Amino acid sequence: MTVFEGNLQDTRDLKFAIVIARFNDLVVGKLLAACEDSLRRHGVAVGPDSHQVDYAWVPGSFEIPMVARQLALSGRYDAIVCLGAVIRGQTSHYDHVASEVAKGIQALAFQTGVPVTFGVLTTDTMQQAIERAGIKSNLGWEYGENAIEMATLTRKIRHLVAVRAVQPELPEQTPPNLLQ
Numbered sequence: 001m002t003v004f005e006g007n008l009q010d011t012r013d014l015k016f017a018i019v020i021a022r023f024n025d026l027v028v029g030k031l032l033a034a035c036e037d038s039l040r041r042h043g044v045a046v047g048p049d050s051h052q053v054d055y056a057w058v059p060g061s062f063e064i065p066m067v068a069r070q071l072a073l074s075g076r077y078d079a080i081v082c083l084g085a086v087i088r089g090q091t092s093h094y095d096h097v098a099s100e101v102a103k104g105i106q107a108l109a110f111q112t113g114v115p116v117t118f119g120v121l122t123t124d125t126m127q128q129a130i131e132r133a134g135i136k137s138n139l140g141w142e143y144g145e146n147a148i149e150m151a152t153l154t155r156k157i158r159h160l161v162a163v164r165a166v167q168p169e170l171p172e173q174t175p176p177n178l179l180q
């Protein structure tokens, strides 16, 4: 039996991209600070001279999936963290933005095979959002840890996909005589 599991220690060679929506900056800035703190305390170099973390700023959460997808397709990153805050109280198009960003992030992770952390808060009120971004807890910390765990896990299972890609025509259970 093989058990595949990520960890929070093997961070030295990992590379991350963080995509950050400017909309609701009061909340998203707090998520970003906690996410950076989490990465840093697990050994990831964070800051202006960092060779491990790159940043991409977008106007709002709606724009996150497109930019995150480009970054994932670049092949440069072990994981991508998407940070945003969609708050219902502010606008009628909350539902469109919230559903599009969730669907887009899920699709790009499936399409690219790069782990993408869904760090977009979706709340009814600003009060609920700030409670999750620093007042009661700060989910940004968990987003950082999730990205590390998924990045280390993906490094362990990546070679399985490569083996399958070399022989894509083979069925799951290939009789030994067909492998010669």
Ligand code: INI
Residues within 6 Å of the ligand: 021, 023, 024, 059, 060, 061, 062, 063, 084, 085, 086, 087, 088, 090, 091, 093, 094, 097
């Ligand atoms: N963007 C957000 O990140 N959060 C929101 O709550 C939000 N609301 O409610 O409107 C929001 N809208 C902007 C949207 O993401 C796009 O930037 C905009 O529609 C331009 O494409």
